[in-house]
Amino acid sequence: MSVKTVLIANRGEIAVRIARACHERGLAAVAVYSAVDRGAPHTLAADGAVAIGPAPAAESYLNVEALLAAARSAGADAVHPGYGFLAESAAFARAVERAGLTWIGPSPDAVATMGDKLAARATVARAGVPLVPGAGVTADDAAPAARRLGYPVLVKAVAGGGGKGMRTVASEAELPGALAAARREAEAAFADGRVYLEKLLVRPRHVEVQVLGDRHGTLVHLGERECSIQRRHQKVVEETPCPALTPELRAELTAAGLAAARAVGYTSAGTVEFLLDADGRFYFLEMNTRVQVEHPITEWVTGIDIVAAQLRIAAGEALGFTQDDVRAAGHAIEARLYAEDPAAGFFPSAGPILALREPQGPGIRVDSGIAAGGTVPVEYDPLLGKISAWGPERASAIARLGNALRDTAVLGPATNLAFLQDVLEHPAFRRGETHTGFLAEHFATWQPGGDEATAALAAALALARPAVPADARGPAATPTPWETLGAWRLGG
Amino acid sequence: METRLRLGSRTLTVGLVAEGDGWAATVDGAAHRVARLAAGPCTSAAGATVEDLWLEVDGRPCRALVARIRDRVLVALAGRVYAFETGEEARGTHGAAGSGTVSAPMPGKVVSVLVAIGDTVEVGQPLVVLEAMKMETTLAAEVAGRVTAVRAVAAGTVAAGDLLVEITPAAAGS
Numbered sequence: 001m002s003v004k005t006v007l008i009a010n011r012g013e014i015a016v017r018i019a020r021a022c023h024e025r026g027l028a029a030v031a032v033y034s035a036v037d038r039g040a041p042h043t044l045a046a047d048g049a050v051a052i053g054p055a056p057a058a059e060s061y062l063n064v065e066a067l068l069a070a071a072r073s074a075g076a077d078a079v080h081p082g083y084g085f086l087a088e089s090a091a092f093a094r095a096v097e098r099a100g101l102t103w104i105g106p107s108p109d110a111v112a113t114m115g116d117k118l119a120a121r122a123t124v125a126r127a128g129v130p131l132v133p134g135a136g137v138t139a140d141d142a143a144p145a146a147r148r149l150g151y152p153v154l155v156k157a158v159a160g161g162g163g164k165g166m167r168t169v170a171s172e173a174e175l176p177g178a179l180a181a182a183r184r185e186a187e188a189a190f191a192d193g194r195v196y197l198e199k200l201l202v203r204p205r206h207v208e209v210q211v212l213g214d215r216h217g218t219l220v221h222l223g224e225r226e227c228s229i230q231r232r233h234q235k236v237v238e239e240t241p242c243p244a245l246t247p248e249l250r251a252e253l254t255a256a257g258l259a260a261a262r263a264v265g266y267t268s269a270g271t272v273e274f275l276l277d278a279d280g281r282f283y284f285l286e287m288n289t290r291v292q293v294e295h296p297i298t299e300w301v302t303g304i305d306i307v308a309a310q311l312r313i314a315a316g317e318a319l320g321f322t323q324d325d326v327r328a329a330g331h332a333i334e335a336r337l338y339a340e341d342p343a344a345g346f347f348p349s350a351g352p353i354l355a356l357r358e359p360q361g362p363g364i365r366v367d368s369g370i371a372a373g374g375t376v377p378v379e380y381d382p383l384l385g386k387i388s389a390w391g392p393e394r395a396s397a398i399a400r401l402g403n404a405l406r407d408t409a410v411l412g413p414a415t416n417l418a419f420l421q422d423v424l425e426h427p428a429f430r431r432g433e434t435h436t437g438f439l440a441e442h443f444a445t446w447q448p449g450g451d452e453a454t455a456a457l458a459a460a461l462a463l464a465r466p467a468v469p470a471d472a473r474g475p476a477a478t479p480t481p482w483e484t485l486g487a488w489r490l491g492g
Numbered sequence: 493m494e495t496r497l498r499l500g501s502r503t504l505t506v507g508l509v510a511e512g513d514g515w516a517a518t519v520d521g522a523a524h525r526v527a528r529l530a531a532g533p534c535t536s537a538a539g540a541t542v543e544d545l546w547l548e549v550d551g552r553p554c555r556a557l558v559a560r561i562r563d564r565v566l567v568a569l570a571g572r573v574y575a576f577e578t579g580e581e582a583r584g585t586h587g588a589a590g591s592g593t594v595s596a597p598m599p600g601k602v603v604s605v606l607v608a609i610g611d612t613v614e615v616g617q618p619l620v621v622l623e624a625m626k627m628e629t630t631l632a633a634e635v636a637g638r639v640t641a642v643r644a645v646a647a648g649t650v651a652a653g654d655l656l657v658e659i660t661p662a663a664a665g666s
Contacts, residue, residue: 164627181603181621181628184603184628185623185628188623232627345629347597347598347624347629348598348624348625348627349598350598350625352537352538352539352540353537353538354537354538354540354542354559354561354566355537355540355542355557355559355566355568357557357568372537372542373537373538375538378598378599378600378624378625379625380625381625382625405571406570406571407571408571409557409568409571409573410568410573411540411542411557411559411566411568411573412538412559412566414573414575415573417571417572417573418571418572418573421571421572448572450569450570450572450574451569451570451572452499452504452574453504453519453520453522453524454547454549454554454556454569455556455567455569455572455574455576456497456499456504456506456519456567456574456576457506457517457519457524457526457547457549458545458547458554458556458558458567458569459495459497459506459558459565459567459574459576460493460495460497460506460508460517461508461515461526461528461545461547462543462545462556462558462560462565462567463495463560463565463578464493464508465531465534465543467534467541467560468534468535468536468541
């Protein structure tokens with residue numbers, strides 16, 4: 001099957017990343033955009049862009065009919081879903097294939113099996129992969145099941161991902177509220193309100209295995225990533241290799257990752273997530289059947305372009321290398337730049353990007369989905385982009401990323417930029433002592449701090465110069481909701 | 493020249509007196525020596541005036557990216573952003589100790605309303621669950637007191653700044 005034109009069913013930094021990968025392989029890329037994303041960076045990165053509907057994701061980026069119509073009108077012969085939105089929708093994957101298009105991802109059946117967390121657990125358990133103790137839950141049996149597992153427990157969405165529909169429950173009193181909230185969130189995010197319980201491990205690390213499989217029987221792993229720095233069950237900082245793995249443990253973990261992938265006949269790029277406890281025991285968490293946000297750090301250390309591999313695999317090509325050819329060198333670390341205020345419970349922020357400066361230099365990579373003059377819409381995830389760095393060893397990679405973050409400036413929505421730098425500076429992080437509760441333990445009362453006096457001097461000097469006259473900005477526009485926002489939403 | 497800048501709940505007072513090739517400056521009374529090394533061009537984006545400032549503060553060179561929009565000045569300096577407010581608000585002290593007025597911080601959907609008029613609430617007590625940017629967030633009481641108004645309606649949509657719940661603070665010591 002030949003692929004010449006790829007429709008990218010996504011937005012933001014990942015859509016930019018995929019468009020570039022298409023161009024590098026001589027393929028055309030077609031972007032899609034909702035009403036609030038007209039002219040957004042991801043539409044500029046592609047060769048053409050098709051409007052797919054109004055701002056709410058349900059009517060645009062989650063609208064299967066609109067996406068297929070866009071693919072038809074643009075003459076696309078393949079669809080890359082990116083991550084999030086419909087990336088793990090077996091129904092969308094099947095609809096793409098029924099429309100005669102190539103789905104750039106694993107088989108719809110593998111997506112369906114791994115997307116149903118209970119089916120996934122059963123499937124990988126049969127393959128001998130260890131599981132976190134858990135239980136299927138309906139409203140009636142939740143309390144007894146939770147008592148059997150022992151508190152604390154985790155409520156998770158059966159169709160879940162990205163921390164949505166997930167709640168930690170410390171005691172039986174919290175259980176009904178957590179179940180209700182998780183069901184609502186799951187229903188809203190995945191149109192599937194089913195939830196289940198899992199035993200909450202104490203201070204585990206989140207370690208995941210990147211796999212890559214072609215349609216000719218080759219399945220390899222590209223090593224692991226440690227992603228323990230999380231808030232609201234969403235990753236903030238990721239690195240590879242994991243500082244806690246011995247070569248023996250790495251061999252066991254990657255073998256388990258391959259076994260889980262093999263259990264569903266996995267092709268394309270995928271990630272098998274595990275929790276690793278302090279005693280070196282690991283448990284299958286879930287498999288993400290798509291390209292992962294944090295894939296750049298694996299690309300840094302292996303030199304393998306994961307998105308390019310997805311394109312080649314979807315076109316029916318053989319991977320062209322084996323496990324023995326995969327070599328990891330050095331250390332890579334990524335920070336996710338979010339429009340959110342870490343000092344206010346990570347509350348998301350939105351609005352126009354007034355000014356933007358992105359870092360550069362040896363060993364620095366920026367995967368960005370924003371531009372000065374653009375807007376961060378309130379409708380979607382607050383991820384603005386990712387900044388990653390490579391170094392010959394962990395300390396130099398961290399230092400490089402710190403430099404890069406210091407050279408970054410985003411004026412407009414509040415961001416977590418200062419927070420990220422403080423995480424990298426933290427002594428426990430420097431020692432590699434990370435676990436999924438790291439931020440809650442060390443950063444619960446974080447405040448931005450900094451050199452307020454110098455900043456105030458800069459502000460006063462700027463105010464002493466006349467502003468650019470209003471007529472230099474073009475025709476006066478009606479105030480956007482952003483401009484009428486309360487003062488405290490800006491900056492930070 | 494004196495400029496008052498509000499940063500969070502505090503107000504910083506900056507004094508600038510031209511002297512030699514720069515300024516003799518004060519920030520809240522502390523003296524600094526400031527020189528502008530280069531004046532970057534002023535540009536505008538999304539209604540803001542933006543400039544790159546190369547400064548020397550107490551002999552140390554630094555570069556600040558500054559955006560001005562209405563009564564706000566955002567300064568990016570060494571990887572941190574400082575959101576100052578000028579104008580009338582900068583002279584007040586509101587917001588310092590928490591407010592009984594709970595409004596929507598951004599557009600979203602009300603998931604559930606957890607209090608009713610007449611309820612007595614404690615600091616930190618959840619009032620309203622809001623969904624914004626795909627995440628549920630719980631808005632909690634910043635003051636203890638009695639709920640005197642509930643405007644939030646479950647499943648309703650709200651705009652930024654919409655009043656959700658009003659709490660009349662309990663008298664101190666009660």
